[in-house]
Amino acid sequence: MSPRTFAAEDQLPRVPLPTLDDSAARFLEWSAPLLTADERAATEAAVADLLRPDGPGRTLHAALAEYDATPGVGSWLDLFWPSRYLGRRDRIALNANFFFLFRDDTPLAAATSADQAERAAAITLAAVDYKLALDAEEIPPVTQRGKQLSMWQNKYLFAETRIPGAEQDSVRVPYSDEYPGPATARHILVFHRGNAFRLDVIGPDGAPYSAEDITDGLRAVLKAGAKAAATDTAVGHLTTKARAEWAASRAELLADPGNAAAIETIESALFVVALEDFAPQDEQQASDQLLHGDSGNRYFDKAVTFVVFADGQAGINVEHCGLDGTTVLSFVDTLLGTPLAEHAERSGARGQGLPPVEPIEFTLTAAQRADIAAAAADFAAYAAANATQVVAFDDFGTEAAKALKISPDAFAQLSYQIAHRRSKGFTGATYESIATRQWRNGRTEAMRVITPEMIAFVDAFEDGGASTEAKLAAARAAAAAHVERARQCQAGAAPEQHLWELEWIQRRRGAELGVTEPLPLYTSPGWRILRDDYLSTSSAPSVHIRQFGFGSTSPTCIGVAYVLLPDRWNLYLATPQPVAGEMHAFAEHLRTAVADLRELLATDAS
Template identity: 25%
Template sequence: MLRNQETLNQLPIPSLNNLLEFLNWIKPIVDDKQFQESKQALDEFLAINGDGYKLHNKLLEISEKQECNWLEPLWNDMYLQYRQQLVCNMNYYSILENTKFKPLYTMSTLGAKLTYELISKYIEVSSQRLSPEFIKNQPLCMEQYNHIFKSVRLPLLNKDIYITYQFAKSHHIVVLHNNNIFKLETSDLDGNIISVEIIASKIQKIIDENIQDRANNIASLTTSNRDDASKLYEAIKTDTINKNSLDIINTAIFVLCIDHPTSNTKELQKSILISNGKNRYFDKSCQLIISENLDIGFNNEHTGADATTWFNIINQSFNKIVQDKKETIRISDTSLPEELKWNISDDIKSRLANQLNEHQKFNQNIYVDNLQFSNFGKNLIKELMMSPDAFFHIALQIAQYKTFGIFKSTYESVSMRHFQNGRTECSRAVNEDVSLLAIEICSNNSSKSKLKDLLINAQSSHVKRINNCQKGLGIERHFFALYKLYEKYGEELGIIKTPNIYNSPGYKILTHDFISSSGIAFDSIKLFGFGPVVEDGYGIGYVINNEKITVSISSKTKNKDKAIQLLNNLNEAFLTLVSIAT
């Protein structure tokens, strides 16, 4: 699995002057006054012996002494120091394409098949036998796979910790049903994975017993802000019975949640992303969620790995089940898996119940929706000699302008796994060329030939910015690192106040993730998404497959109407771009 690691390049530190690109990034989203003020702040920052010069030299100095890349420790701290609730803010979700499964399986047999395949992947990862990945013959870093299974984020005051437990011959998952938690052993005495039939029988036994909600609400602690979660966690684990149960959850390979059915896709989205605070454990790296009507979803915690790493595992497991010949899975009578025991005081019960109530209010404040666009997908876009990613983001900016009458910052995640221990860079999808195209389209008075020329320019600019980010020449992670070094070493370096660049209107507007977006392309995944990053913002996850494009959107409920309008305008923009390009 790791045989190509040493051939990967280290993430380069861009030159300080690379930050001049900041001006091009902010130009379409600020006015002239804001631009000039931001330019002056940047000039001060980049001056010889300016704050940026001092911080950049400190970054170079530190990076020479680190065994990991320069961004890695700062990036991990950013995740673990986050103090708001993980639900919707850090965790992301996916919904699988289940049409092939519905006629073939029951909830227990499908749950068992997926469980078996995921545990097989856990064994492959733990034994380092998972095949390395490549993109266009370029090997990708596989280190993230060492931090996905048997992992948990534990709440502590001020900064959490992320733990991946060592491989053991004996292994288990935990199963949540009716808000009660069970330990399901997934290995025999020799460490072999138990059969699908035994796993299915154990799951079915939990379903048949149908133990009603005992109202312990233990998992609601994982819906709290992290400092409150830490206090609750510490109070709960003071009892040895509780500590043992928490240890069982923490050391589980993953969580399987058995859910009641939802009535429509939007309800399913919200259930997988947020839930009502019951029957979930959001601190675990992976929750597999299966409902009675065989809807399949995943909720993943983000610290240990990025979405594409998890989705590759999910996709391989999904495809293995699709390719398998339909087998008869016999359910046999078996013992009920161990139900975790809890000794919860009245005070802690009250605190957990209050947190559950707060989460359900939070749930009501989030709106989710989706676009299932089936007119065309990646195949047609490529026939038109366009990058599917550029196509999507150009359409999104047209939709943004039509919806809001202005361009605001759009975050696009760029994978950096072609570097050793690389995670992501941020590209910003609003550039001058795409803004010109959007304005012309919305004016309705330009010729098709002019629009086609503008479209070519918009695509070129988008692809160029993405390519620069992929080369390690992005600007936002560099700015982020310099700011974190200011926090730690500013006084030592003689920097007595926050550098003006970070308080400039351009920097604040650029890093206000009005639209936060990320895209994938796995046939097994029907929808993928996450919550809005800022109060007035929108979270957009998109899946571009050969013949369709699906989009998940989230916002605060007060922004629901604009979210619906944005999706409708995006649908129209897809069609408009094809009419221009053909």
């Protein structure tokens, strides 16, 4: 195995392209538990239409197979991901970006006080150290069970900016045809009270500024930005708009040469540091601020934003188009798990005096100021309509689950289904993200949690007349089915992204391929109901973070982000305000579900 960061990319196995028949059969199997008999019959008819010999489904799949075999293509999913992430037209702030809340007792934090500028400088220097090591391909490839994982996402960590488009967004990113090789920028973007500043963090000769120098630079920002910017001048608010609307606003800004230069400074910056002017009152408020915060103090299109509060607490907000949680966790673990002195020595950081600090200013017309103010007000209302709750289990983690002879993730998902049934009275579609970085260009797979065994388990568990033995057998069967479905996802044998990419191909090339009529599959009950999440779940195991979170994915969905570690289990729940009561009920029922499930499994674990 090569220790060079990207050396193994071309040797990684390619994700297999399932046959159309296999994906169709698996789609019917996965959707069936959620459907009535009539819905199942309608879905089966839609699938039969997709599978017609010489029909549109075969044409679209043949086009995908041809693409997969094209020289230079790493995966049949290479166009799927830009379509999925860059093609979305709603706002990405709160809807797509995700966050991690850092622990305060990490090796990196230990070298500083809780002083805001010192803590932010330590994080900044650690990130610059990582960037320089990445440039030299000295970040060791992540391994899983002895096999190297794809590292291509690391190319999106620095100087990456999502660019809004009228029909689809694009990405400004290093290691691309337009910007070959590593990022050449030496500055970061710093926000305080809605004021934006350029701060150099790498000196003219390529050596990073020392932590003390960066601290001084950040203190200069705190002083220069002490007066809050007028709401209608903070351009970051515009990044909360729906993408086509933001594209129009950005085009108007670019028409002014001075504004174009300001945007260039922002978009080329290595990353963002947002210095907040308050200390969160608790972990939930800290998490909420990391998810959305004051949008005047953010630029949500930047890949990485470190948020540091007035009391030194910190976290990260991540733009999702090129970065998944596992990549960001590896990055964060390296930053936070390494002492500051080690980062400084490895990077060659040295004292060079106060780094250059420059305000980033825009010349705005009355109409542009009104646009910014409207975006700010609209997003503030949108964020206020997002209900959240933190749930913590300090006495349960992966070790306790293993002692109960159950997969920790299966235990979590069984608990979620009990709590959902108790809070809403039914079982609803549930999504879980499965990492697939063992494949070339691998990202994630969409796992659908509801199996026949899962429904049978919840039925039995909630049946007062069911025996302990019956409940136990149902729990073991549901856990086994869950583990098997996760294995299918990791093996590249899940149906949803394959079928979804066929829909995207029709949108991109339908006229060219002669496939212009709507396909019944994509309006069928199975497709609609399977993907209408009531729970959207994802796990982020890291000893260096306290919370992980994201927004919900639909008007009835509860986002369930969880940190499941050997000794603890923290969750961050998010849902639209109209169904906040159901989310809070879910949280309460989750506590009793975990206790009840532990009690049941303990009867069989001795």
